[in-house]
Amino acid sequence: MTEHNHAVIERLGTKFPILRRSLDVYYGDPARAAAMDRMYERFIAPGALAFDIGSHVGDRIGSFRRLGARAVALEPQPDCAQVIREIYAGDTEVKLEEAACGAAPGRLKLRVNSANPTVTTASSEFIAAADGAPGWQEQIWDREIEVPSTTLDVLIATHGNPCFVKIDVEGFEDSVIEGLSAPIPALSFEFTTISRDVAYRCLDRLSSLGPYRFDIALGETQELTFGEGNDVNAVEMAAHIQALAHEANSGDIYAMLRS
Secondary structure, X not given: OOHHHHHHHHHHHHHOHHHHHHXXXXXXXXXXXXXXXXXHXXXXXXXXXXXXXOOOXXXXXXXXXXXXXXXXXXXXXXXXXXXXXXXXXXXXXXXXXXXXXXXXXEEEEEEEOOOXXXXXXXXXXXXXXXXXXXXXXXXXXXXXXXXXXEOHHXXXXXXXXXXXXXXXXXXXXXXXXXXXXOOOOEEEEEEEOOOHHHHHXXXXXXXXXXXXXXXXXXXXXXXXXXXXXXXXXXHHHHHHHHHOOHHHOEEEEEEEEOO
């Protein structure tokens, strides 16, 4: 992070105090940023296009840009979108759409967690799964906002074909992938152990689109479980997810299109 960016992050943390922790975690750890870059450089080449669906405060945008890629980001929460605009102000290779992503274009309701905006969601199923689950007891979705929604197909038609798409939308990942009608080279989607059915539906949908292989990184480790050349098919990945302990909590599943 440049000194200028550090000053911007500090100012935004004061302006948006509820996002202070996210800004500190996602922009204040150089080792974490380096690990993220090592992960994404498998999929993203300089000059390529990458999508960040559910951008939150935009740290993935930063990684895509460090790798020399153009970035299209979607973030429906107004405060988070404003943070992204200010961090990446003047960067013409970053395009932000203040919208959600789903199975069809239109509008949808977001259930906002005011105390922890990172788990704001459009999925009532996700909220029901969190109710009473160990580790989720203090999460409260206390208000709703209506936001515009687009699809991956519309984004591709508008911005071009991405080499990689990152999807992190708190239990709505299957709806996002439902809005994709043709395979793309690689993508990641978040999963949680409280809502494993969402991951199974994502795996099924992707397998219907093309010959994908899969790997998984738990939490924020940015480390693949199976490793290069050892990726697995959808059935094997579903079995792996099913076997995870509840305490694994969450992570990202990576899908790579194989010929």
